[in-house]
Amino acid sequence: AECVHIYSLVHDDLPAMDDDDIRHGLPSTHREYDEATAILAGDALLTLAFDILADPxxxxxxxxxxxxVRRLAHAAGAHGMVGGQMIDLASEGRELDIGGITRLQQLKTGALISFCCEAGAVLGRASAEADHALHAYAHDMGLAYQIADDLLDAESDAQTLGKTVGKDAxxxxxxxxxxxxxxxxxxxxRMLADQAIQHLDLFDERADLLRQAAHFVITRRN
Known part of the structure; x- marks a missing residue:
């Protein structure tokens, strides 16, 4: 999932997409090297993700x-991250209501977060109940993460955040x-983070790291 996430950032920064020169406080890939290298680096990371999953x-x-492989392909593709990015690009200059924004972010960032949470259930051959609980947790935490990200974009500065701020506005x-x-x-x-944590009740202390993650996404500063 991290390979897919970084590939999406490399491509997202390209001039044809968000056209951003800074990522994690450093020049974005196409600025440090060139656009062709950035495109190929993203392609390589995407294919590496499936190479890792297919390895015995x-x-x-x-x-x-x-x-x-099936779940990551769904999360990363037209019904997930790529679909959300296309909606995001098409929404520039258009008024979206809260339902539209929620749907966009569920695809653009939420789908990959859901895969990260559900992958453990798949690897552990967990029950349907546990799989559903992790999906519900990821849904609420993903929205909490995006709202916190929007708050940082509105209130933080480029030096602290490590990327350009105010670009959405x-x-x-x-x-x-x-x-x-x-x-x-x-x-x-805050409400969504608390709600996400409630979905983890059936896991007892085994889900403490996920509970901490839910708190972290709404308190982070970069």
């Missing part, structure tokens, strides 16, 4: 590996913050 060292059962894109306002958005993020 990932899991001894081929059926488990195939399920991981400049491009005329609707965000959770632009629709709900800062205070309501911050409250909604």
């Amino acid at each position: 060292e990932t899991h001894e059962r081929a059926r488990v590996r195939v399920e991981l 400049a491009a005329g894109k609707a965000t959770f913050v632009s629709i709900m306002g800062v205070d309501r958005a911050r409250g909604q993020a």
